[in-house]
Amino acid sequence: MEILIVEDERDIAQLIRLYLEKEGFVCRVCRDGLAALSTYQEQQPDLVILDLMIPGLDGLEVCTRIRQRSGSKDPYILMLTAKGEEIDRIVGLSTGADDYLVKPFSPRELVARVRALLRRTLRQGGQPQIHRTPHFSLNLEQRQATYRTEDREVELDLTTLEFELFSAFISHPGRVWNREQLIDRLWGSNFFGDERVVDTHVARLRKKVEPDPSSPTFIKTVIGVGYRFEDKG
Secondary structure: OEEEEEOOOHHHHHHHHHHHHHOOOEEEEEOOHHHHHHHHHHHOOOEEEEEOOOOOOOHHHHHHHHHHOOOOOOOEEEEEEOOOOHHHHHHHHHHOOOEEEEOOOOHHHHHHHHHHHHOHHHOOOOOOOEEEOOOEEEEOOOOEEEEEOOOOEEEEOOOHHHHHHHHHHHHOOOOEEEHHHHHHHHOHHHOOOOOOHHHHHHHHHHHHHOOOOOOOOOEEEEOOOEEEEOOOO
16 A cells, blocks of 8 residues: 655654554655645555645645546545644545544554555445446445446546445435434544535535536435435436
8 A cells, every 4th residue: 555645844754654664555755735746646645644734735735636636546635734623624624635633643543544544445344346226336346436327327536535425325225314424434433523524525426426416316415314315217
């Protein structure tokens, strides 16, 4: 597994690298936003550890641009912030980060967070690796999602978090999910922040899977409760 560390404080960057390489990960380090984007294109890492406050482009902008770029991998993003303010966490997650860690942190906790993120693809356990509905196909092993009509099939360009969210919906058609359940599915017990960040990600997912996002066909809002996925064909 390859990890890109984007951290401008040399001592912190080296400490992170030391602990991760002890665990068998291959790491590269960048100290500013522009270098991070360039290295990301070259390396296509499995995970990016991204400091919020870095020179050049800040962490939020780097996160946004990574999510906008196409590539062979769609990496998990673990954002680091020294501020510890709830609004920074909410903005970071809304921008496309999968998790966050507030400085100062224990290197062991960081390693645990990294391993937890990279284990997400194994969460399905013994369940089928491909989910199909009349209009969609979701390959959990290859992390590919496609939309089908009578005359065409289109691969959906989903971020890591959008894929996890769509996987939750499509693997349990008809189930009503509240925000707390989706947070537990996407972030686990490590989440601290406004649960309405879920609404942001659902809105983004709808833009990619719905013919008309303003009048959803597949991902329905259950007023006062949460969301339900339907695909009746």
